[in-house]
Amino acid sequence: MTKKKHIGKSSNAAGGWGALKSVGRQLMGSGKPLSGAKTMLKANQPDGFDCPGCAWGDPEHGSSFEFCENGVKAVAWEATKARVTPEFFAQHTVTELRGWTDYDLEHQGRLTHPVRYNPKTDKYEKVDWDTAFAEIGASLNALGDPNRAEFYTSGRASNEAAFLYQMFVRLYGTNNFPDCSNMCHEASGVALNESIGIGKGTVLLEDFEKADAIFVVGQNPGTNHPRMLADLRKATQRGARVVVFNTLKEKGLHRFADPQNKLEMIRGGSEATSTDYYRPRLGGDMAIFRGMAKVLLAADDAAKAQGKTPVLDHAFIAEHAHGFDAYRAVVNQTSWTQVEEQSGLTRTQIEEAAAIYMAADRVITTWAMGVTQHKHSVPMIREITNVMLMRGNIGRPGAGLCPVRGHSNVQGDRTVGINEKAPAPLLDAMERELGVPMPRDPGHNVLHAIGAMLNGQAKAFIGLGGNFARATPDSKLIAQALGELDLTVNVATKLNHGHLLPGKKSFILPCLGRTEIDRNSAGVRQIVTVEDSMSMVHGSGGINLPASKELKSEVRIVAGIAKATVGSDVVDWDALAEDNDKIRDLIARVLPAFANYNEAVRKPRGFHLYNSAAVRDWKTPTGRANFSATDLPDQTEWQRAQSDDQTFVLQTFRSHDQYNTTVYGMDDRYRGVYGERQVVFMHPKDVAQLGAAAGDRVNVVGCHDDGIERIAQSFRLVPYDIPRGCVAGYYPELNVLVPYQSFGDKSFTPASKSVVVRFELQEQ
Numbered sequence: 001m002t003k004k005k006h007i008g009k010s011s012n013a014a015g016g017w018g019a020l021k022s023v024g025r026q027l028m029g030s031g032k033p034l035s036g037a038k039t040m041l042k043a044n045q046p047d048g049f050d051c052p053g054c055a056w057g058d059p060e061h062g063s064s065f066e067f068c069e070n071g072v073k074a075v076a077w078e079a080t081k082a083r084v085t086p087e088f089f090a091q092h093t094v095t096e097l098r099g100w101t102d103y104d105l106e107h108q109g110r111l112t113h114p115v116r117y118n119p120k121t122d123k124y125e126k127v128d129w130d131t132a133f134a135e136i137g138a139s140l141n142a143l144g145d146p147n148r149a150e151f152y153t154s155g156r157a158s159n160e161a162a163f164l165y166q167m168f169v170r171l172y173g174t175n176n177f178p179d180c181s182n183m184c185h186e187a188s189g190v191a192l193n194e195s196i197g198i199g200k201g202t203v204l205l206e207d208f209e210k211a212d213a214i215f216v217v218g219q220n221p222g223t224n225h226p227r228m229l230a231d232l233r234k235a236t237q238r239g240a241r242v243v244v245f246n247t248l249k250e251k252g253l254h255r256f257a258d259p260q261n262k263l264e265m266i267r268g269g270s271e272a273t274s275t276d277y278y279r280p281r282l283g284g285d286m287a288i289f290r291g292m293a294k295v296l297l298a299a300d301d302a303a304k305a306q307g308k309t310p311v312l313d314h315a316f317i318a319e320h321a322h323g324f325d326a327y328r329a330v331v332n333q334t335s336w337t338q339v340e341e342q343s344g345l346t347r348t349q350i351e352e353a354a355a356i357y358m359a360a361d362r363v364i365t366t367w368a369m370g371v372t373q374h375k376h377s378v379p380m381i382r383e384i385t386n387v388m389l390m391r392g393n394i395g396r397p398g399a400g401l402c403p404v405r406g407h408s409n410v411q412g413d414r415t416v417g418i419n420e421k422a423p424a425p426l427l428d429a430m431e432r433e434l435g436v437p438m439p440r441d442p443g444h445n446v447l448h449a450i451g452a453m454l455n456g457q458a459k460a461f462i463g464l465g466g467n468f469a470r471a472t473p474d475s476k477l478i479a480q481a482l483g484e485l486d487l488t489v490n491v492a493t494k495l496n497h498g499h500l501l502p503g504k505k506s507f508i509l510p511c512l513g514r515t516e517i518d519r520n521s522a523g524v525r526q527i528v529t530v531e532d533s534m535s536m537v538h539g540s541g542g543i544n545l546p547a548s549k550e551l552k553s554e555v556r557i558v559a560g561i562a563k564a565t566v567g568s569d570v571v572d573w574d575a576l577a578e579d580n581d582k583i584r585d586l587i588a589r590v591l592p593a594f595a596n597y598n599e600a601v602r603k604p605r606g607f608h609l610y611n612s613a614a615v616r617d618w619k620t621p622t623g624r625a626n627f628s629a630t631d632l633p634d635q636t637e638w639q640r641a642q643s644d645d646q647t648f649v650l651q652t653f654r655s656h657d658q659y660n661t662t663v664y665g666m667d668d669r670y671r672g673v674y675g676e677r678q679v680v681f682m683h684p685k686d687v688a689q690l691g692a693a694a695g696d697r698v699n700v701v702g703c704h705d706d707g708i709e710r711i712a713q714s715f716r717l718v719p720y721d722i723p724r725g726c727v728a729g730y731y732p733e734l735n736v737l738v739p740y741q742s743f744g745d746k747s748f749t750p751a752s753k754s755v756v757v758r759f760e761l762q763e764q
Contacts, residue, residue: 005675007695007718056225056404056533073657073664077494078513079544082109084495086126089115093122098500102470102732103663106494111510112548117502124499124508129552129560132507137564139487139505140460146173146439148459149487150449153179153418154466155410156514158528159537160583161554162409164576165464166417168562170430171570175443176458177420180466181410182446187372187747188403189414191381195389195626197619198612200411202400203364204534209234210398213241213360215353216274217285217384218370218753222252222670223656225404232273241356242274246370247282247651248681248728249721251670278353281344282649282726283636283754285371286380288350289387290632291339293331295354296390311358316392320616320625327386327627334632342636344723362398363388370651372403373753375637377744382628389625395616405533412531415609416587420445429590434570446472447748450740453481460487461503462561464554465511467661469498473738473750477708491557493547496661511554516542518553526553526580529601531609537594538606555580637754642725644758645689647703648682651753652731652738661732673718680759681720681728692761694719699760700729704739712736714762727757 088108094117097105114132115124140149151169153162169177181189189199196202208214208231221228229252232242244253253274280288300311317324336347343350357363365384371377385394385401393399405411417426420443427438444452452458454477461468461482472478478501482488485503492499493513499506512518518526518541527541552560559577568574576583584597593609594600600607612619620626641647655677657665667674671681680700687694696717702710712734722728731752742751 007672007674007679007716056227074659075515077106077662077664078110078515080107080109082107083547084108084111086113086115086124089124089126094124094500094502095122097495098497101663102497102661103666105496106662108495110493110513110547111495111508113550114510115508117506119502119504124506127507129550132509133560133564135505136462136487136489136507136561140172140565143459143486147176147443148452148457149174150176150178150444150452150458150461152446152449152461152463152466152468153177153413154464155180155405155413156465157413157554158409158530158540159412159416159587160528160580161464161558162413162418163416163587164555164558164562164583166419166422167430167434167571168558168566170422170427170438171434171436171562171566173439175420175422175439175441176449177418177443178446178449178468179413179418179420180471181414181418182748183471183750183752184369184410185372185403185405186445186749187377187744188367188381190747191378191385192401192403192613194378194620195382195385195628196394196401196613197617197625199414200535200611201366201402201404201533202394202611202614203402204536204608205231207364207398207400208232211235211240211360211362211364212398213243213356213363215243215245215357215363215365216253217245217365217367218247218372219366219368219404220246220248220250220252220370220653221273221404222250223654223658224368226252228404229273233271236272236275241276241360242272243276243278243353243356244274245278245280245285245288245353247279247722247726249277249279253277276353276356278345278349279721279723281342281636281638281723282651283374283376283633283638284343284345285367286376286383287339287342287632288345288353289380289383290331290334291336291343291345291347291350292354292357293327293383293387293390294334294336294339295351296358296387297328297331299354299358312390313392317389320392320395320618321389321627322620322622322624323627323629326629330629330631338632342632342639344638357387357391362396363391363393364398364400364402365393366402366404368404370753372747373651373744373749373751375742375744375751375754376633377749378746379628379630379633382630385625386627389627394625395614400614402533409530411533411535412529412537415531415593416591420448426590433586433590436570445748447740447743447750450474450478450481453478453485456484459485461485461489463488463490463492463498464558465491467496467498467732469501470496470661470732470735472740473735473742473752474708474710474740475732475736476710477740489561491554509557510548510551511557512542512546512551513544514540514542515544516546516551517544518542520578522578524579526555527601528553528555528580529584529597529606535609535611536606537601537609539601555583637751637756638725641703641756647756647758648686648725648727650680650700650734650737650755650757651726651728652734652755653728655730658730671718671720676716677730677733678712678715679718679729680715681718681722683722683724683726684719686724686727687717687719690717690759690761692717692759697762699762700734700737701758701760702737702739703756703758704742706739706741708739710737710739 482501
């Protein structure tokens with residue numbers, strides 16, 4: 001942790017010596033530098049564990065220590081020798097711990113024993129597992145209505161734990177599955193299902209080696225999925241164009257110094273990760289692709305008039321697409337004035353980007369939460385898909401769509417059934433397998449769950465991993481809502497703020513980490529499986545001794561709660577908890593895509609789940625890929641903010657020393673911020689317009705028109721290369737400004753990249 005707070009020089013490139021120094025600090029900070037390094041050597045190995053750092057694919061699931069900072073930090077964070085024991089809880093009240101930072105809480109170390117909250121002492125106290133399970137089951141059954149309980153899932157959960165979880169919850173009687181995917185890529189799933197019939201990307205990692213152009217939209221791989229930088233760098237080295245649309249200039253999207261390249265490290269060199277970089281206004285990506293579509297249509301018309309080769313793939317459109325004529329009409333009706341105003345790019349810049357797209361035979365477009373966390377994210381992603389369909393860039397080698405997930409199994413959890421709107425075939429198969437009816441009414445997503453807590457409908461919360469209280473919007477409202485529940489249960493490896501908002505009855509249940517050995521009662525080692533962003537499913541087996549003999553696997557914890565709640569008449573929970581192979585056999589019987597699961601997942605690299613759109617098998621009502629004839633929004637949040645020169649549109653994002661809500665350190669060397677997190681990045685002219693100077697402190701005030709006061713106090717202004725009217729800052733600190741009622745149409749994803757705010761200057 002850096003003690004001195006200051007704004008300083010940022011890194012020249014991602015990776016390099018800075019990455020190696022960070023790796024060293026993380027391994028030393030864990031208290032186990034040697035074992036930590038040995039552990040990393042087993043990351044992504046056929047006989048090792050799956051790296052929990054991100055969901056980016058691995059070419060052979062056999063790469064060794066790649067000096068990926070995310071991976072090192074995640075492993076060191078989990079493998080620390082520090083421990084949070086019952087004695088720790090005896091020394092600190094919950095009220096006291098609430099005043100600690102996220103960083104300080106999680107750096108106390110690994111949870112070692114199940115604990116139960118005692119409201120009389122305001123402390124967590126040790127409890128045995130059987131008692132915890134029995135009391136949780138009794139509390140759930142006392143609710144009377146299963147729909148009064150919310151069952152949250154983090155992307156850290158394995159396929160096996162997630163499948164068991166959804167089976168238990170549906171046997172209990174509800175589809176209330178608020179899930180971390182609701183807060184990140186839900187818009188991708190909704191949009192892609194409508195467009196191409198499957199809510200996933202269509203590419204494999206090998207396709208990045210074949211693409212002539214890669215469009216990177218609204219994402220920052222250097223911080224969120226660093227292994228992607230190596231693939232972008234390789235693409236530029238072989239002559240492919242890598243086109244970036246990102247509001248901020250990010251180091252990782254400019255250059256990358258490979259820590260494994262000894263000559264490069266000696267010389268202090270780096271290589272480009274992009275060839276073209278455009279910085280749109282927040283929420284402007286849909287307008288960019290609409291402008292590109294206008295260029296493509298005009299060029300195709302000109303080629304036709306001149307008897308030249310068409311620009312569009314008319315054969316593909318005729319055979320595989322639906323709705324093109326309606327889409328053409330909407331594009332033609334869209335004015336360049338609207339495109340330029342919303343995007344923040346000039347017509348010339350958009351024409352440049354379109355020319356790159358037209359010159360490439362094979363194109364991949366990849367995106368992340370810079371695209372998905374807006375009110376109009378679903379039509380935005382459909383517009384990206386429209387442009388890809390125009391030249392047949394879906395369903396062939398070196399081309400396709402690639403939403404990049406964050407956590408290592410957020411996609412897999414959805415695949416195996418964590419879905420508040422479960423598809424009928426899944427429920428039908430569950431009923432055939434179990435012989436009992438499944439609940440059919442849609443359940444709660446994250447925002448619906450928040451609403452149910454606030455209005456008193458929901459009275460219980462079970463969290464399978466994650467930090468719900470800090471990951472969700474409207475932090476103060478969420479804290480209040482959780483504290484008024486009858487029951488809160490959190491399955492976790494480390495202490496976080498979500499655990500410090502106990503209901504009337506509250507438990508923290510410590511689980512094994514991804515790197516730790518899991519043995520059943522017979523001593524047989526168990527593996528779990530995960531799915532990456534490329535729909536590859538592979539195994540993961542821990543190699544470290546557990547942090548405590550009291551720890552249980554997520555599978556065993558879910559089975560224990562299930563047995564205590566719904567009994568074992570329908571499902572033999574003890575048998576499933578003993579053998580993960582039996583869970584995979586059950587998954588294979590319910591989900592045809594997982595046929596021969598146990599055999600397939602033990603092969604090197606695992607196996608690829610069938611992806612219908614990747615082979616141009618369109619599972620849509622029309623039987624084709626669908627163009628979306630949707631107008632641009634009447635007004636983006638940036639345009640709304642600019643109606644008053646004292647308001648701005650804010651995006652929340654990660655620092656470089658952070659993964660989701662986990663804060664590994666207080667530095668963000670890629671952006672030149674050291675020792676603190678309460679900062680706001682702003683264009684220098686906007687800083688001056690406020691009558692402020694670099695480094696001044698401000699209160700950030702939310703401008704959502706619902707009568708609720710939202711203020712983030714005492715944030716430092718940091719001048720940065722960002723479009724005027726746009727500002728940025730870290731979450732979870734700024735989540736207090738994100739209204740839970742502000743969300744994406746159809747997706748219900750919090751609009752965390754388009755929050756209208758104003759600033760109050762503090763006395764300096």
